[in-house]
Amino acid sequence: DSGVTQTPKHLITATGQRVTLRCSPRSGDLSVYWYQQSLDQGLQFLIQYYNGEERAKGNILERFSAQQFPDLHSELNLSSLELGDSALYFCASSVVGAGGYNEQFFGPGTRLTVL
Amino acid sequence: DQQVKQNSPSLSVQEGRISILNCDYTNSMFDYFLWYKKYPAEGPTFLISISSIKDKNEDGRFTVFLNKSAKHLSLHIVPSQPGDSAVYFCAAPNAGGTSYGKLTFGQGTILTVHP
Numbered sequence: 001d002s003g004v005t006q007t008p009k010h011l012i013t014a015t016g017q018r019v020t021l022r023c024s025p026r027s028g029d030l031s032v033y034w035y036q037q038s039l040d041q042g043l044q045f046l047i048q049y050y051n052g053e054e055r056a057k058g059n060i061l062e063r064f065s066a067q068q069f070p071d072l073h074s075e076l077n078l079s080s081l082e083l084g085d086s087a088l089y090f091c092a093s094s095v096v097g098a099g100g101y102n103e104q105f106f107g108p109g110t111r112l113t114v115l
Numbered sequence: 116d117q118q119v120k121q122n123s124p125s126l127s128v129q130e131g132r133i134s135i136l137n138c139d140y141t142n143s144m145f146d147y148f149l150w151y152k153k154y155p156a157e158g159p160t161f162l163i164s165i166s167s168i169k170d171k172n173e174d175g176r177f178t179v180f181l182n183k184s185a186k187h188l189s190l191h192i193v194p195s196q197p198g199d200s201a202v203y204f205c206a207a208p209n210a211g212g213t214s215y216g217k218l219t220f221g222q223g224t225i226l227t228v229h230p
Contacts, residue, residue: 002158031216043159043204043220056209056217090158094216103149104218106158 003027004107006091012113018079021110025072025093031055032074033094033104034066038087049074081114088112118142119207121221128228134192136224138205141186145207149218150179150190153202162203163190195228202226 003026013019025032034046045058049068060066063081068074078085088111092104120139128134138148146167151159165172165179165188172179178191192199202225206218 002160004158033217035218042222043206043218045217045219048217058217092158092218103161103164105161106151108156108158 002105002107004091004093004105006089006107006110008110009108010111010113012115013081014115015081015083017081017114018077019081019112021076021078021089021091021112023074023076023091023093023107025074025091026105029093029095029105030072031094031104032068032072033092034060034074034076035090035092035106036087037090037109038084041087043090046076078112083114086112086114117222118145119205119219119221121203121205121224123224124222125225125227128195128226130197130228130230131194134190134195134199134226134228136190136192136203136205136226138188138190138221139186140188140207142207142219143186144209147208148179148181148188149206149208150177151204151206151220152199153204153223159204192226195226197228197230200226200228 005024007022030051033048037043046060047066048056066076088109090109092106094104149164150162153159163177181188202223204223206220
């Protein structure tokens, strides 16, 4: 158990819909990262938040957005869903956002299926 | 642009023998590398890391070797056990800039250890 929790574990929805994925980082971790793993793309970085502020953006679509709340949990919002958005979405957390490297601890993921 | 590459999609090894997983990178700014292990339906789990100031890091049965001139690293597992069967990812955090801390992952290698 990494200490990072993600809900829900599975999500099945239809094209055009909007969903929200939730992540609670490990206690004390200020940085939250979101990754997408699809069958043909491997693990792709989406976005990072550090202590409530957006720190870095990767290949995140404009239809997707995220935020980190004062209690440090984070939500990833996916809207106007398309079939190609079906993937595993992982959240990870680490102690620091800058200045030195710390390993990222990953949650169990949310499997999103868009029908 | 695949900055971290794992060219072997799969590796099959007999229990007790050595498993060698390889990873190549193209970005000479990478100066820290991590290996993650992933079981199905779980998030990646941190295994071992290495800084570019070292050429070897050992942790129990796991050793990572780094050859900076060749931009190549490898993970050795000795002796291999059936429980090591999983997908192994090498990853590197950005060395700086606006995407500091994000991990760039290789495509992964599926390791199967036969009893």
